Amino acid sequence: MAPHLEIGKTASYYEEIKARVASHGLAIESVAGTGGIGMDSPAFDAVIEAAQQVGAPAIAEGAGGKSDDEESFKQVVELVNVTAARTSQAGIKLSLKPHVNNAVYSTETALRFMREVDREWVGINFDASHIWRTAAAEDPVGSLQQLRDYIAMLRIRDNRESREGPIGPVETQIPGKGSIDLPALVAVMNTIDHVPYVTLEIVGTHGGTDTPLAEVQRVVEESMTYLEPLFV
Known part of the structure; x- marks a missing residue:
């Protein structure tokens, strides 16, 4: 996880990022980790503007809220609908990840969530490692099959055999080294034609961990060696 762009900069700053990404043959799938600016902040308009400037089709957010709390769930739905009305004006989709301990955290809560939001501008950011760690010990494959029509983004990483939090360590997140x-x-991902990219997401090598760049590169290369044959 890394800060890829700053919020509230000039148009030339975003044009440079957009050009550099294109020059490396890469695509901007979304803007995420929005500098600590929540969806409930008036400053979120600057996040939307940044996403629009770099050509990101979506903004990825955590749902927030509390698990198994009806009032919290309703507040999340209301906030998402208000925010999606703002992002839609810029032609940008809002993608929410079902996340351990959040209001939306399981297949059931994700399905309910999608029934109560604007499905044209809101979708699910699916990360199997969070579904894996639900209290109900859900099957991520079955979950993805149920949610497939609502998927806006796909994340992939492995997870240790334990279904308890927190995520980690790095080694068991490397695809093929977990459970x-x-x-x-x-x-299943290969059949979801409306989602063009799958993003490898691994936490634990970010700034402050003193992880050498060579070690980060090893994790990336080992992950890609395992994943590339699967995506045909």
Whole structure:
């Protein structure tokens, strides 16, 4: 996880980022980790503007709220609908990740959530490692099959056998080194034609961990060696 762009900069700053990304043959799938600016902040308009400037089709956010708390769930739905009305004006979709301990955290809560939001401008950011760690010990493959029509983004990483938090360590997040059935999961991903990219997401090598760049590169290369044959 890294800060890829700053919020509230000039148009030339965003044009430079957009050009550099394109020059490396890469695509901007979304803007995420929005500098600590929440959806409930008036400053979120600057996040929307930044996403629009770099050509990001979506903004990825955590749902927030509290698990199994009806009032919290309703507040999340209301906030998402208000925010999606703002992002839609810029032609940008809002993508929410079902996340351990959040109001939206399971297949059931994600399905309910999608029934109560604007599905044209709101979608699910699916990360199997969070579904894996639900209290109900859900099957991520079955979950993805149920949520497939609502998926806006796909994240992939492995997870240790324990279903308890927190995520980690890094080694068991490397695809093929954990306990999630990634070949079966990717088989479903390969049928979701409306989502063009799958993003490898691994936490624990970010700034402050003193992880050497060579170690980060090893994790990336090992992950890609495992994943590339699955995505055909």
